[in-house]
Amino acid sequence: MQELKKLNWNLQSGVSELSYWHRYVEREDFAVTVQPFFRNTFFPLNERGGLDLSFFSEDCFHFSERGHAEMAMALWNNMLEPVGWKTSSSNFIYNRTKLKCPSPESPFLYTLRNSQLLPRKAEEPSSALSWAVPVAAIGGLGVGILGMMLWKMVKPIKRDEEEEDTLPNTSVTQDAASEKRLKAEA
Template sequence: LQELKQMNWNFQSGISRLSYWPQYLQREDFAVVVQPFFQNTLVPLNSRGSADLTFFSEDCFHFSERGHAEMAIALWNNMLEPVGQKTTSNNFTHSRTKLKCPSPESPYLHTLRNSQLLQDHSEAGPNVLSWAVPVAAGGGLVLGVGTVMAWRALRGHQRENPPISLRTMSF
């Protein structure tokens, strides 16, 4: 069980690091945000103190309809919380009243950018590399045309002076 917990922790840490990659931080139309609602969740207990199996399917591993409903509520609520202030556990109360709605102050899903955590980095990022794509495209075009011209010139020069064949001599 400890090995499984460590593997899960490593996976969650890797996904979290992925959300800070520059290609995701610089975009306004796409974001990677870790939703940690399941990070510190414990298996719910029934009235006898054992695991409440109504949250799991017959294989005792996958969620049942009730378990999926709880996870959906927890995920939705997590997406409405700012990055850095997200809930890391689920209380499994099976109550629809805990379902949150977007607030008038922030009527959107929270990302690193709109949570104001990386304001300086995210604003400077897109402007720094805005010149890179046209320069790379132009440089690639010039390099490609130059290579083709050099190859054609070399090939044409070889055709002007064909090699002498040894088969032309007969005894």
């Protein structure tokens, strides 16, 4: 169980870091906001001191209708809380009066931007890597094309040299090979 809790905590931490990426922080039309209502949650116990299984379906893994209702209320309430002030645990008592409503002062779901936790202009990401990838790709393509051209030029010369080595030692064939070489050089 401890290993599962650690895995869950690591996943939640990773998602939380994702919400601070520049590409999401700068946008006005899109936001990633972590809702930590389930981070430090303990399910209520039954009369005998055991886990109240009414929150789970028959397979004891998925939530039951009651469990889904409680999760939905906790998520809704979490979305109506400013970032930095969000509840990280839930009180799983079946009570619909705990459901929050947007206030007239804040009739919206909270994000990093509208929670006033960000400066007006976020830092620009380093532009060092933004140009390095295209330059490396174009450079690699150029080197590849140049290598192919050189290989195509050297290949016929080597073939001619191999043919010369295999020719019998006669004056007629030596003269023909010399003429070929002169034409290639010209």
